Amino acid sequence: MLRFPLGVLLVSWQYLWRVTALHRSETPGDADDLPPRLAERLTDEWSKPLSDGVGPMFHRRFTVRIEGAAMTPGELMEAVAANLNRVAPSTVAVFHKTRGEAGPPCEGDEYRVQMPGPWDGPVRVLHCDATSFRLGTLRGHLEAGQIQFSARTAEDGLLEFRTEAWSRAGDRLADLLYSRLRVAKEMQFNMWVHFCLRAAAIAGGRVVGGVRIDTRSIPEELCRDTAEG
Numbered sequence: 001m002l003r004f005p006l007g008v009l010l011v012s013w014q015y016l017w018r019v020t021a022l023h024r025s026e027t028p029g030d031a032d033d034l035p036p037r038l039a040e041r042l043t044d045e046w047s048k049p050l051s052d053g054v055g056p057m058f059h060r061r062f063t064v065r066i067e068g069a070a071m072t073p074g075e076l077m078e079a080v081a082a083n084l085n086r087v088a089p090s091t092v093a094v095f096h097k098t099r100g101e102a103g104p105p106c107e108g109d110e111y112r113v114q115m116p117g118p119w120d121g122p123v124r125v126l127h128c129d130a131t132s133f134r135l136g137t138l139r140g141h142l143e144a145g146q147i148q149f150s151a152r153t154a155e156d157g158l159l160e161f162r163t164e165a166w167s168r169a170g171d172r173l174a175d176l177l178y179s180r181l182r183v184a185k186e187m188q189f190n191m192w193v194h195f196c197l198r199a200a201a202i203a204g205g206r207v208v209g210g211v212r213i214d215t216r217s218i219p220e221e222l223c224r225d226t227a228e229g
Contacts, residue, residue, distance in 0.1 A: 021210030029216030053144030
């Protein structure tokens with residue numbers, strides 16, 4: 001618990017000194033913003049689906065466009081997946097694989113994301129392919145939901161990296177810190193901005209137009225179960 005205020009201070013300090021332009025938008029969302037459905041084979045008593053959370057859901061997209069990249073989308077995602085701690089900010093999150101073979105994430109693998117506060121962030125790999133992988137929260141996580149990392153070639157030929165999160169607070173205390181005081185939400189914000197900028201650096205290119213952050217808020221009543229039948 002003592003690490004939580006220290007983590008907030010470190011993230012806030014990094015934010016104040018960040019020179020990259022950040023373009024933020026917040027709009028109301030709807031049922032189309034819900035995350036992909038959970039595969040039954042990857043759902044068990046340890047899963048923490050969206051419906052187990054508290055309060056509204058936030059669908060957030062963090063997008064960075066990269067000019068002059070030395071990598072293809074597949075090569076960038078291979079580099080990111082090879083070592084998640086290479087792109088994660090160590091002051092906020094450290095990834096430890098707790099299930100699965102050593103190496104990049106594979107479907108069914110699990111990680112414990114060590115964070116500053118009374119929570120760790122256990123997650124399970126729900127999907128992975130050549131240009132993306134997606135994680136789902138497990139019991140004990142600060143949040144309930146999913147997050148996906150992906151890369152693609154945009155229509156204008158630039159390399160694009162995106163972090164896309166579908167999340168709500170994991171319990172009442174987290175709801176206070178996340179949705180109401182917005183402390184945890186801002187920590188998440190800075191964490192994924194850092195992820196995008198590190199991915200751009202790994203790709204060997206230059207960030208064009210800063211980082212775009214689109215947030216859509218979804219009412220609590222729409223946060224239904226998303227498991228496949």
